[in-house]
Amino acid sequence: MWDVLLLFITGIAIGKFLKPKVKIEKILPYMAYVLIFIIGVEIGNEGILSQLPEILFFSLLIAISVMIGSIIAVKLSRVA
């Protein structure tokens, strides 16, 4: 947990104070794609494919709940 936080904060500090010129924004989506593929491989390796209908249902439930929750929060505050 702390390793992730520390890396993130270190990254912000590097970006703010050293301002590297490398075009990181172009690399990020490809890194994310590789990561997603490898996660897929791990899911396949762990054999949780049989639970996919349940996983899909849970994922949709969370997605729709948080969307509705966010919309309600904004409507209640009259920001919309």
Place this chain on the structure above:
Amino acid sequence: MMYSSIIPLLLLILGIAVGSFVKLQLISTTISLLLYSLILLIGITLGRRKIVLRVKDLEAPVLTLVGTLIPGAIVAPIIGIPVNVSVAISAGFGWYSLAGPLITKICGAKAGTIAFLSNLFREAISLALARTISEKIGCGALVASIGAGSMDTALPFVAQVCDYNWVVRSFISGLVLTLLAPLLIPLLLGL
């Protein structure tokens, strides 16, 4: 579903197919290395931006935060996972490429897959319904519904259906949520 959401979904399916037939070694190590690099680079990208935040601009992301985390806690008993894990999944705010790998690393493949898909669905459904939400409910609701993606992938969609003011607020809301997600997810999972 939008083009930007189809590529990651296809890659995930391809990876699952490969992983079902081929047992690969060092997968966890590879995920950790890639994830650490990704988080460091995301931090650098955010650190380079010069943004001046006003209190008024924080209204939308704060409401999105509250409106996201509370339902995340409510659905936990239905799903049968600990409340902190369910809330951490929600705290991805639609940033599936971060939430999926991060939660996979800490909680395992099942929770990670739910995190990836739920955040992907959030972005995809919000974009698919962008016009309807903005016209029937309002642009604030659209920005809140999208979550973290409102600063990048979804910004053109917001610009299409909302006025300039909302484009700026959408960007700031996405930025704040993008800053919060990598902090909140590990903190919540540490509870």
